[in-house]
Amino acid sequence: MSNPEQEKKDQQGNTNLLSKLRVSGKIIEFKSEGEEKLVCPYCGSTTFIFDYENGQVICAKCGSVVLEHVIDLRPEWRAFTAEEKESRARAGGPLNRLTSEALTTTIDWATKDASGKELDIKRKLEILKYRKWQQRVRVQTSYERNVIQAMNELSRISSQLGIPKACVDEAMGVYEQVLTKGLVRGRSVEAIVAACLHMACRKIGMPRSLDEISQYTRASRKEVARCFRLIARELGVRLPLSDPKLYVPRIVEQLKLSGEILKEALNILEQAKKRGLTAGKDPAGLAAAAVYIASLLRGEVRTQKEVAMAAQVTEVTVRNRYKELARELNIKIPIK
Known part of the structure; x- marks a missing residue:
């Protein structure tokens, strides 16, 4: 027979562990700040089920109710779509670095009150003085x-x-x-x-x-x-080298080319990287040359000028990289 007083004592001792729960679906494991865990007084299990509706913590092994009248920390509202969940949430939006403590609200330049009545000259001068001082206190330091x-x-x-x-x-x-x-x-x-x-x-x-x-x-x-x-x-920032493959999708999109051109250009750049042809070269120029070669191979021809403008490089760069890739990779360009 179990001791009721001991069970009540265990429940009271484990109540402060609720703040340290680790939720995984509905199966949770209670841990305190140390190594101590919430243990079922009947079977010794440390895995429990959180019953939100009844406010109970139930042992997942033997089914004993370990804790009762647990506070439900979920929101009281329900949402069935992502839009409803976003609109009903009362938390603020994510932090934005493009805001500052100095960016406070400003006094409007309107010359009417809340009812739409025109302010007298004395009130206008007073609001002007307030606006002047408000602008001064917004930004106080360099x-x-x-x-x-x-x-x-x-x-x-x-x-x-x-x-x-x-x-x-x-x-x-x-x-x-x-x-x-x-x-x-x-x-x-x-x-x-x-x-x-x-x-x-x-x-x-x-x-x-x-x-x-x-x-x-x-x-x-x-x-x-x-x-x-x-x-x-x-x-002391160590930046990764720019990958020419990152420039290919934007160039292909601006030139209105198909997905086959994109795939072919990426394949050309992959072969060039394996042979060490991309070292020390402008990634945008390499990407433009690969797109130009792919357009010639697939029949969707674009001029070197169009490719250079899309990649924001010169035609000379596209021409030099194009000849180098075609020669080193032994790519035979069809003559139109």
Whole structure:
């Protein structure tokens, strides 16, 4: 016969372990901060079933109710679709690096009150004074002013290039490290932002070259490249080499080519990589040459000028890489 007082004592002692549960479907295992586990007082099992409807913790081996009146931490509402779940959730959205504590709400320039009545001249002057002081207190330090300027510049460049949010957040994180180290002082904010964006693209694997990014900034490519090397050296960042295969889908999409061209171009680049032909070459130029060769082999011919424009490289680069790949890989181009 089991001792009721001992069972009640065990239940009370194990109640504080509820916060340490590890859920796997409906089967859970209770663990405390140490090595102690919640153990069934009847069979010694450590695997339990969480009954949400009845608020009970049941032993999965012998079926004994170990704990009762357990608090249900699930939401009280129900959702049957992903849209309903998102709309009914009361938690906020994910953190966004493109927001700052200095980006507070602003006082509107409207000259009417809530009922639509025009304000008198005394009230207008008072609101103007409030607006002036509100703008002054929004940004109080040079760090905040610099961050806001970088955010605006990064948003502009990323929107023009169609860069995803994950890459933009990574770029803003790099810029914050650069700003903390004092590397922005004496340099163009636009050049630093462009360099950080290129570094983020290299980290995530986005096919955006330095030439493409520098086109949308007032800083020259030489200045952006200098800032990029400075940031990589000072932060100790080791970036992976750009893979030419990442540029192929974008080139194929812009030229409106078929999936066979994409597959053939990737195959050509794979063979070139095995023979060591991609080392030290511009990845965008290699991708453009592979797409050009694939278009000739599959009969969907595009001119070198069209391919060069899609890859943001020169025709000379496409021509040189095309001849090199065709010669080294022994590819016979059909004569049209």
